[in-house]
Amino acid sequence: MKKWLAYFQLMRLPAVFTAMSDIILGYLLTHGSIDLPLQFALLLVASASLYLSGMVFNDVFDRKVDAEERPFRPIPSGRISTQQAAVLGGLLMLAGVGAAQTVGKQSLIVAALLVIAILSYDMILKKTMLGPLMMGACRFLNVMLGASAVSREINLWVKPQLRIAAALGLFIVGLTWFARMEAKKSHRGHLVGGTLVINAGLGALVWMLATYPWPREINLSMVLAAVGVVVLTINRRLVQAILNPVPQNVQIAVRTMLSSYVMLNAILVFVWTANPQYAILTAALLIPTLILSRWMSVT
Template sequence: MSIRAYFQLMRFPAVFTALSDIALGFSLTRLGAESAPNVPWWQLAVLALTSGCLYLAGMVFNDVFDREIDAVERPQRPIPSGRVSVAAAVRFGSVLIGIGLAAAAVVGLSSLAVAVALTLCIFLYDAILKKSILGPLAMGGCRFSNVLLGGSAHADWSRLTDFAAMKTDGLPPLLWVAGGLFIYIVGVTLFAREEAGESRRGPLFGGLLVVDLGLLALLAWLAFAPENSGVQSSFLLAFGVIMFTVNRRLADALATPSPAKVQLAVRVMLLSIIMIDAVLLSAWTGNVTLGLVVAGLLVPALTVGRWIYVT
């Protein structure tokens, strides 16, 4: 059993998208333009550890539950190829979950509660809902929960659950952004459902529409939310570049729905989450340096991605 086999089992390059979500969620509840200088950065680091462990565990258990179909469609993967045994994968995934939940508990009960909800969402998707009509919603729910995890230590939960107030005051930033990423990931999941073989254009087009709906929801928050009234046009332009890049790959895959084209489009959509998070964080905090730090997560994602597949 090689180390590379375990990194492939975890689809390691994609974990950096989960870390960027944590930074974004944390910024929406703790790093406003007038944030105090004594920011508890240790909480951000520990929440990132929680998110990373749970994300990687989800990938491990995804392959555990898919081992029979992977033996036919993806025999090169670690479990069907025999490079990692099922028992070893289960042990490894369980350790990751244990570390993730323990780390969340260190931050506080709210973070632990969100981490438990995220874990349940992961198992619902991997074990039960993946092939059903609810599969994309479950995957979107995982991303939604991950953004909430980032904000869990400092979120105003009374406001986040006061639906009556939202009718007049609108959605809190954390919910609006997490909701936009939820829609985006639902679209990505729809687009990727047939990536192992020749994809049908109908489902691909449906996925494209949902992806763009999610992007437009995030753009709407960036451009029109009251708390972003002074947002610089450069952030809107940067977000527009991201939308163009994503849609160019989606259009290529729609024109030629081969596994290679579709998988490339899925890879671009996943890694674009890092840039989406970086732009939204920069716009919210007014701190371009923090945004560049988050955008820097793209470097290890791309570097490791040359060695380990993402999808």
């Protein structure tokens, strides 16, 4: 059990459910319902595998830094060797690409772009100014992966999935910027900059909700109120971290944003489909996230 726990910690297992919420959203944006369960399940497998591989390779390439800042992590603590981690990351990446290829050519193309983005971030760009942008690109592509199971005659790169994926990607750009120094006392400039970008992404989503010609009638006031609660919850934690930028406050803010991200996807699912069951299915992904986060880190 200790070995399994070490592997789960290496993969940041609780956070994978946020990636799966992207697939539900993306799929429903192009299908309206889960009409092909096997196809949908393969996209979930593809997304989860690629996400987990990214987490594994993150620790493989960061093992020297983690030995100083996070010696408790599986690789620097010696519970998992670098070779074992690299093999696991490679197998997960192959599984993700294979599942996407089974769905179709467009899914394979998006998965291949996602692999390039993941490796570019983990190997080269993480410590640079382009790091947050590449992480946002990973989220953007993950939503588009969910939307990718459409015929060649349908243009994948159109609204609304393009706009929604871009807004969610912008939110993740800000989150990544905000979390860059979470292991030690953060610089307030980074936190303020990240907060501004986070709220730019949230603002783009609110603007879309208020102005986009959604295909079904919704109670817009109720939807905007729900989003308002999410926005206030996030910003409360952001402000606390800015005022006192110790690791604990920053990490709590990051966990809050990841949980809120799932709720944002659930709200968007409800707005697009007017189906509370799909929205509940998306929001329910918070349950394993919260349970598993008791034993392992989300970030």
